[in-house]
Amino acid sequence: xxxxxxxxxxxxxxxxxxxxxxxxxxxxxxxxxxxxxxxxxxxxxxxxxxxxxxxxxxxxxxxxxxxxxxxxxxxxxxxxxxxxxxxxxxxxxxxxxxxxxxxxxxxx
Amino acid sequence: xxxxxxxxxxxxxxxxxxxxxxxxxxxxxxxxxxxxxxxxxxxxxxxxxxxxxxxxxxxxxxxxxxxxxxxxxxxxxxxxxxxxxxxxxxxxxxxxxxxxxxxxxxxxxxxxxxxxxxx
Numbered sequence: 001x002x003x004x005x006x007x008x009x010x011x012x013x014x015x016x017x018x019x020x021x022x023x024x025x026x027x028x029x030x031x032x033x034x035x036x037x038x039x040x041x042x043x044x045x046x047x048x049x050x051x052x053x054x055x056x057x058x059x060x061x062x063x064x065x066x067x068x069x070x071x072x073x074x075x076x077x078x079x080x081x082x083x084x085x086x087x088x089x090x091x092x093x094x095x096x097x098x099x100x101x102x103x104x105x106x107x108x
Numbered sequence: 109x110x111x112x113x114x115x116x117x118x119x120x121x122x123x124x125x126x127x128x129x130x131x132x133x134x135x136x137x138x139x140x141x142x143x144x145x146x147x148x149x150x151x152x153x154x155x156x157x158x159x160x161x162x163x164x165x166x167x168x169x170x171x172x173x174x175x176x177x178x179x180x181x182x183x184x185x186x187x188x189x190x191x192x193x194x195x196x197x198x199x200x201x202x203x204x205x206x207x208x209x210x211x212x213x214x215x216x217x218x219x220x221x222x223x224x225x226x227x
Contacts, residue, residue, distance in 0.1 A: 043199055044199075097153065098151045
């Protein structure tokens with residue numbers, strides 16, 4: 001069974017204070033590692049897909065990286081609008097298996 | 109439509125009542141998924157449709173849960189004789205491709221969810 005563990009559960013940052021979120025996974029035959037952002041009362045919003053170890057993707061202040069056992073989401077110089085829950089998920093066959101998420105709060 | 113639409117957004121049910129949650133996926137999307145998200149947790153897989161065929165219902169918690177997609181577009185998740193433990197947000201997601209393809213385009217787009225509270 002595919003397993004995804006995210007840490008920390010919560011992260012409080014000062015505006016401009018860079019940090020990283022961790023996603024550890026076990027899956028038989030990775031067909032993609034996904035990062036989603038979820039705001040309160042909304043559904044998850046797609047950020048990135050990574051397929052192979054060493055791959056990196058960037059979007060504004062976010063950068064996702066992938067190794068054979070984990071993925072990191074780096075937030076550089078965050079702003080209050082980056083406050084959200086960040087979900088990591090893996091696809092082994094056709095469905096996504098999600099972690100519990102990391103809730104990021106960025107204070108001005 | 110422009111996105112995945114779910115209704116109702118909020119539903120309060122008394123224990124023992126039946127509820128039906130509707131999902132309108134993005135037009136033309138082949139794959140449709142239902143997920144259950146408890147407070148403070150990540151989404152948990154419930155069931156998967158490819159067009160009108162329900163290919164996987166292994167995540168449905170009990171035989172009180174039933175899902176259908178009769179014409180390969182709109183889907184309904186039905187919960188019979190609701191229990192307090194059924195309280196959660198039910199998320200619907202769709203993607204353009206068949207789920208088995210490791211395609212870069214095979215990204216799930218989620219709706220805003222239906223929040224079910226069972227009293």
